[in-house]
Amino acid sequence: MSIAGRVSTLRRPRDLMEERPPAAWTARIVTLFPEAFPGILGLSLTGKARDQGLWGLDTIDLRPFGLGKHKNVDDTPAGGGAGMVLRADVVGPALDHAALGTPEDRTRWPVVYMSPRGKPFTQAMAQRFAGAEGMTILCGRFEGVDERVLDHYAIEEVSIGDFVLTGGELAAQIVIDATIRLLPGVLGNQASTEExxxxxxxxxxxxxxxxxxxxxxxxxxxxxxxxxxxxxxxxxxxxxxxxxxxxxxxxxxxxxxxxxxx
The missing domain is CATH 1.10.1270.20 (tRNA(m1g37)methyltransferase, domain 2)
Incomplete structure (x- = not known):
């Protein structure tokens, strides 16, 4: 079956966006669990800022890109070993889908994979992300994602600490929270972020x-x-x-x- 046939039920990112100013900073999340979002991001000041259109959130469900009758998204590791690995021919089309309408320039739109082997997430990194127009975050599961996806899309790997989570969704919310609070108007008092x-x-x-x-x-x-x-x-x-x-x-x-x- 063609990729188009496999994702025909998935709405385009443009349709996923809630009404908000076109220039609003936006996070696009590729995940097996879109229902995990907005999570804590929908509460308090960040939730209010989202309602006001100061930032946006789009989730791209990985499952509809899955293969076969059961929409499989993973397979056993090449060379053997425990666990399962997200397939390149599933994650790749999902990332292509997430890229629709976004700048190719990674300084304007970073593409990130949450990984314990990535560069440590820092305040400077959050400031860099906040200075972009938005970002795409790939949330891994199981033993991770096929390395060829990371290489092909030149994805930036980011870690929130020297520990392992069951998936990248919680880590993605941490990165988004640290980033969007730096956007003008989100906290109300911009001076607080400077101190x-x-x-x-x-x-x-x-x-x-x-x-x-x-x-x-x-x-x-x-x-x-x-x-x-x-x-x-x-x-x-x-x-x-x-x-x-x-x-x-x-x-x-x-x-x-x-x-x-x-």
Whole structure:
């Protein structure tokens, strides 16, 4: 059966899009579990921003691209071994489908595969993704996807940590959340993204709010002083100390950057 015949019941990405401004940043997710989305992304500020058209989400169900009567999407690993691998002749057409109407330039539209062997996801990476027009994320399952798909489409592999999940859907939601909160208007107060962890290579300073005393613990006096210069200096010192003790890797990178700037 032709690929066209196998996917005739799948709506085009244009039909999948909800009404929103044409320029809205959009995530397209290729997944066996489209019902997993929007998940947490549909709640709170990110959900409200999506309703307002500040960003969009399209899911491309991998199953309709499956082969045969049972729409099989995977097969046993070449060379033997446990588990199953997503087939190239299934994932490839799904990615072609997801690419409809998107720029070929990967700086304008990154294509990412969530993988524990990928580059560690960072704030800088989220900023790069937010600067694009949107992105496509392939969510793996089982033992992963046929390597030829990754090579053929020059897909960028991204990891959220040194551990293994049952699939890429949760990881994709993490990447999307970290990215869309950087889009103008999503958080409401853009200044908040400029002061939080990793924005300047350091972990964020401690935060406090009312009551002034709780369980015998008082808010640091400097924060109650109203002296903005002292407050800024205290916060900076706290960020540096927390980064130095908790994330020596970030601290070393911060020091190296400081020396380079001298």
């Amino acid at each position: 939080e962890s990793f924005s300047h290579g350091l972990l964020e300073h401690p935060q406090y709010t009312r009551p002034a005393e709780w369980q015998g613990r008082a808010i640091p006096e400097v924060l109650m002083s109203g002296h903005h210069g002292r407050i800024e200096a205290w916060r900076r010192a706290q960020s540096e100390e927390i980064t130095r003790t908790r994330r020596p890797d970030l601290w070393d990178a911060h020091i190296a950057k400081q020396k380079k700037g001298d």
